[in-house]
Amino acid sequence: xxxxxxxxxxxxxxxxxxxxxxxxxxxxxxxxxxxxxxxxxxxxxxxxxxxxxxxxxxxxxxxxxxxxxxxxxxxxxxxxxxxxxxxxxxxxxxxxxxxxxxxxxxxxxxxxxxxxxxxxxxxxxxxxxxxxxxxxxxxxxxxxxxxxxxxxxxxxxxxxxxxxxxxxxxxxxxxxxxxxxxxxxxxxxxxxxxxxxxxxxxxxxxxxxxxxxxxxxxxx
Amino acid sequence: xxxxxxxxxxxxxxxxxxxxxxxxxxxxxxxxxxxxxxxxxxxxxxxxxxxxxxxxxxxxxxxxxxxxxxxxxxxxxxxxxxxxxxxxxxxxxxxxxxxxxxxxxxxxxxxxxxxxxxxxxxxxxxxxxxxxxxxxxxxxxxxxxxxxxxxxxxxxxxxxxxxxxxxxxxxxxxxxxxxxxxxxxxxxxxxxxxxxxxxxxxxxxxxxxxxxxxxxxxxx
DNA sequence: TATCTCGTCCCCCGCGCGGGGGGACGGATG
DNA sequence: CATCCGTCCCCCCGCGCGGGGGACGAGATA
Numbered sequence: 001x002x003x004x005x006x007x008x009x010x011x012x013x014x015x016x017x018x019x020x021x022x023x024x025x026x027x028x029x030x031x032x033x034x035x036x037x038x039x040x041x042x043x044x045x046x047x048x049x050x051x052x053x054x055x056x057x058x059x060x061x062x063x064x065x066x067x068x069x070x071x072x073x074x075x076x077x078x079x080x081x082x083x084x085x086x087x088x089x090x091x092x093x094x095x096x097x098x099x100x101x102x103x104x105x106x107x108x109x110x111x112x113x114x115x116x117x118x119x120x121x122x123x124x125x126x127x128x129x130x131x132x133x134x135x136x137x138x139x140x141x142x143x144x145x146x147x148x149x150x151x152x153x154x155x156x157x158x159x160x161x162x163x164x165x166x167x168x169x170x171x172x173x174x175x176x177x178x179x180x181x182x183x184x185x186x187x188x189x190x191x192x193x194x195x196x197x198x199x200x201x202x203x204x205x206x207x208x209x210x211x212x213x214x215x216x217x218x219x220x
Numbered sequence: 221x222x223x224x225x226x227x228x229x230x231x232x233x234x235x236x237x238x239x240x241x242x243x244x245x246x247x248x249x250x251x252x253x254x255x256x257x258x259x260x261x262x263x264x265x266x267x268x269x270x271x272x273x274x275x276x277x278x279x280x281x282x283x284x285x286x287x288x289x290x291x292x293x294x295x296x297x298x299x300x301x302x303x304x305x306x307x308x309x310x311x312x313x314x315x316x317x318x319x320x321x322x323x324x325x326x327x328x329x330x331x332x333x334x335x336x337x338x339x340x341x342x343x344x345x346x347x348x349x350x351x352x353x354x355x356x357x358x359x360x361x362x363x364x365x366x367x368x369x370x371x372x373x374x375x376x377x378x379x380x381x382x383x384x385x386x387x388x389x390x391x392x393x394x395x396x397x398x399x400x401x402x403x404x405x406x407x408x409x410x411x412x413x414x415x416x417x418x419x420x421x422x423x424x425x426x427x428x429x430x431x432x433x434x435x436x437x438x439x440x
Numbered sequence: 441t442a443t444c445t446c447g448t449c450c451c452c453c454g455c456g457c458g459g460g461g462g463g464a465c466g467g468a469t470g
Numbered sequence: 471c472a473t474c475c476g477t478c479c480c481c482c483c484g485c486g487c488g489g490g491g492g493a494c495g496a497g498a499t500a
């Protein structure tokens with residue numbers, strides 16, 4: 001049963017990856033057609049609005065102020081049934097969940113094979129939520145633990161704006177007092193924020209918080 | 221003056237990037253020819269040995285035990301005039317210097333444009349050491365500071381085996397006492413190592429050390 | 441031989457950090 | 471209305487961390 005090829009818009013700030021995607025997808029011409037491409041979130045938004053593709057495939061890390069995650073949020077907000085599949089270099093569970101909470105229709109890894117990618121995109125178009133095969137197993141285990149009522153740190157990732165800001169300074173290696181100086185706050189206030197961050201990230205010290213932030217790709 | 225096209229071997233574990241490179245380079249068919257490709261360092265080594273290309277273009281981060289940096293070291297060790305250009309996603313100075321110390325003929329960033337890439341590869345073949353244009357400025361500043369005799373942390377990156385091990389545990393967020401337990405050492409010994417790490421990395425606390433390690437890609 | 445680095449371990453000291461408590465205010469949400 | 475949450479500030483306290491010093495043996499290098 002030959003249907004129309006899936007209309008796809010790809011978003012990536014790396015020419016390399018963009019070309020790579022197109023080269024890989026060209027091998028599946030009958031099933032996928034790249035109808036548009038963008039190198040930044042700002043360019044992607046109007047493009048998606050006018051082209052209205054079946055699926056948007058975007059890198060989670062776009063240079064510039066707007067990340068792929070933000071782009072996903074905006075696109076879904078503009079059109080709730082918009083299918084956005086995020087492409088990432090990190091096989092990290094927390095990142096995956098951030099993507100899904102942002103309304104993504106899927107989270108795939110960059111070293112996915114062409115045939116698998118096409119299949120996942122088709123599934124995403126049909127309303128399925130796709131997760132990279134190499135991560136599906138771990139995600140299932142986590143879900144099982146969740147249903148069993150176990151504590152799950154990732155669920156508490158809702159850092160407030162202020163807390164994210166403070167976390168940024170933690171990553172920079174600043175002391176509480178130094179952060180207070182930069183933010184024009186009392187040192188005790190900063191300590192409150194830091195404690196809140198530790199609780200939400202389920203860590204016990206700054207070093208672990210920094211490790212978490214950098215691994216999740218929240219900063220840098 | 222039309223010369224023979226540059227014979228290139230590309231090494232990257234991401235199908236995406238590999239295809240992207242080939243697609244981009246295909247636009248410069250007369251100047252560059254991809255004569256071989258490999259998806260891992262292990263496969264790349266014999267390939268380079270048999271094909272003996274003008275230039276090897278390899279990702280610094282290859283999955284598996286052997287990184288692109290290691291691959292570079294081995295290739296240069298096997299043939300000292302081997303031209304290996306490393307491709308990285310990180311515009312970090314320290315990483316650049318690691319690459320050059322590993323004997324790389326160049327360090328380019330993945331978001332480089334096709335035309336620039338080809339030019340740089342040609343320069344690398346002719347014996348030049350090429351650095352991504354966006355990093356060249358910063359590198360020059362550092363070099364100037366070096367000549368002025370200023371202290372420079374990057375030069376002291378030679379962590380001993382034990383220190384690297386301890387740094388790994390710092391990234392994991394362990395306390396000095398906990399590290400001592402895992403390594404079967406006294407706490408004071410661990411503190412000595414930690415102090416040495418701080419000196420060499422030019423940081424003042426664990427959080428900054430973790431940030432440094434993760435940003436350099438030393439761990440994870 | 442002497443010298444050096446590395447790894448191990450010890451002393452002292454000050455202070456920043458992390459954890460516990462509490463409370464005030466404004467805005468959103470019910 | 472009452473309730474929650476984010477923001478901000480304060481108290482106390484213990485201990486781990488960071489910085490200084492030095493000692494000793496093993497092994498490599500000159």
